[in-house]
Amino acid sequence: xxxxxxxxxxxxxxxxxxxxxxxxxxxxxxxxxxxxxxxxxxxxxxxxxxxxxxxxxxxxxxxxxxxxxxxxxxxxxxxxxxxxxxxxxxxxxxxxxxxxxxxxxxxxxxxxxxxxxxxxxxxxxxxxxxxxxxxxxxxxxxxxxxxxxxxxxxxxxxxxxxxxxxxxxxxxxxxxxxxxxxxxxxxxxxxxxxxxxxxxxxxxxxxxxxxxxxxxxxxxxxxxxxxxxxxxxxxxxxxxxxxxxxxxxxxxxxxxxxxxxxxxxxxxxxxxxxxxxxxxxxxxxxxxxxxxxxxxxxxxxxxxxxxxxxxxxxxxxxxxxxxxxxxxxxxxxxxxxxxxxxxxxxxxxxxxxxxxxxxxxxxxxxx
Numbered sequence: 001x002x003x004x005x006x007x008x009x010x011x012x013x014x015x016x017x018x019x020x021x022x023x024x025x026x027x028x029x030x031x032x033x034x035x036x037x038x039x040x041x042x043x044x045x046x047x048x049x050x051x052x053x054x055x056x057x058x059x060x061x062x063x064x065x066x067x068x069x070x071x072x073x074x075x076x077x078x079x080x081x082x083x084x085x086x087x088x089x090x091x092x093x094x095x096x097x098x099x100x101x102x103x104x105x106x107x108x109x110x111x112x113x114x115x116x117x118x119x120x121x122x123x124x125x126x127x128x129x130x131x132x133x134x135x136x137x138x139x140x141x142x143x144x145x146x147x148x149x150x151x152x153x154x155x156x157x158x159x160x161x162x163x164x165x166x167x168x169x170x171x172x173x174x175x176x177x178x179x180x181x182x183x184x185x186x187x188x189x190x191x192x193x194x195x196x197x198x199x200x201x202x203x204x205x206x207x208x209x210x211x212x213x214x215x216x217x218x219x220x221x222x223x224x225x226x227x228x229x230x231x232x233x234x235x236x237x238x239x240x241x242x243x244x245x246x247x248x249x250x251x252x253x254x255x256x257x258x259x260x261x262x263x264x265x266x267x268x269x270x271x272x273x274x275x276x277x278x279x280x281x282x283x284x285x286x287x288x289x290x291x292x293x294x295x296x297x298x299x300x301x302x303x304x305x306x307x308x309x310x311x312x313x314x315x316x317x318x319x320x321x322x323x324x325x326x327x328x329x330x331x332x333x334x335x336x337x338x339x340x341x342x343x344x345x346x347x348x349x350x351x352x353x354x355x356x357x358x359x360x361x362x363x364x365x366x367x
Contacts, residue, residue, distance in 0.1 A: 007037035007079035012087045022087040026052035027258040066179035084146040088246040093237040106153035111141025111197035123174035124184040139197035143183040144240035160189035203234025220254045
């Protein structure tokens with residue numbers, strides 16, 4: 001399959017709540033980044049997913065359960081440059097700038113380098129890992145997003161990550177929710193490949209409200225998200241509602257806004273359809289009115305034609321009578337001509353006529 005240039009990938013399988021979160025993510029992407037292709041890895045048959053995502057890819061159970069699947073997102077992606085986003089995120093703004101943000105790396109995470117202390121919800125001791133593997137530092141980040149290219153360097157990161165996963169417990173990394181955690185695995189793989197985290201000091205790419213102070217000011221429809229984290233104002237384009245935050249007030253309020261927006265857009269779409277149908281029907285009514293007028297006109301013409309027919313028949317009858325009259329006139333003309341011919345030998349035709357008349361009278365008296 002030929003890979004598309006840039007796109008977004010997410011995963012949602014297993015429990016329905018993950019499917020529902022993926023729908024919310026897609027709706028937020030439709031609102032702010034509809035031109036960027038979207039793909040989802042899922043085991044769900046929910047027909048709404050195929051309307052919200054350009055590609056629905058079947059999950060491969062043989063690759064593992066839980067967060068292990070994230071170690072294989074390179075094998076799922078149909079894109080040359082992929083931005084993987086966790087399904088429990090909401091996008092509140094245009095994120096095209098994130099591709100530029102990661103343009104200098106083959107595999108990108110948002111974070112910073114750390115050399116000591118605990119990391120990743122305290123499931124990993126940075127100093128111990130650095131010592132065991134001979135590393136100088138370890139990138140620390142939240143795995144709500146991953147950026148990677150379809151090239152050899154990124155492939156090497158994934159290969160190292162899958163190798164490290166097999167040594168997960170022997171490296172002293174604690175389990176997370178009874179499974180592995182993807183962040184420490186990718187952190188070690190990145191360090192082994194010499195790739196550091198990309199810093200975002202202003203918090204413009206992705207942030208989670210974990211450990212925030214104060215309230216979360218977010219409106220997905222108006223296009224902003226801001227809160228205080230570690231004493232600094234951050235305004236991420238992607239809000240990652242990790243853990244229990246996805247069950248809290250802010251997430252569900254924004255989810256409801258997106259649901260209502262899509263419902264209203266669907267209604268507008270139907271109204272638009274009804275409008276076109278109405279216009280079509282009105283046009284048809286207009287044509288029917290035209291047809292009605294034409295029909296009346298034609299019927300009137302038919303009526304006139306009937307009248308013309310009757311007149312024609314009458315005229316033909318008149319012609320017949322005129323023909324009779326003509327023949328009668330012709331007979332009278334012949335008689336007159338005869339009389340005139342009889343009178344021709346006489347010098348005085350009137351006297352001859354009177355003489356002939358008297359002769360006929362006499363004949364009649366005799367008879």
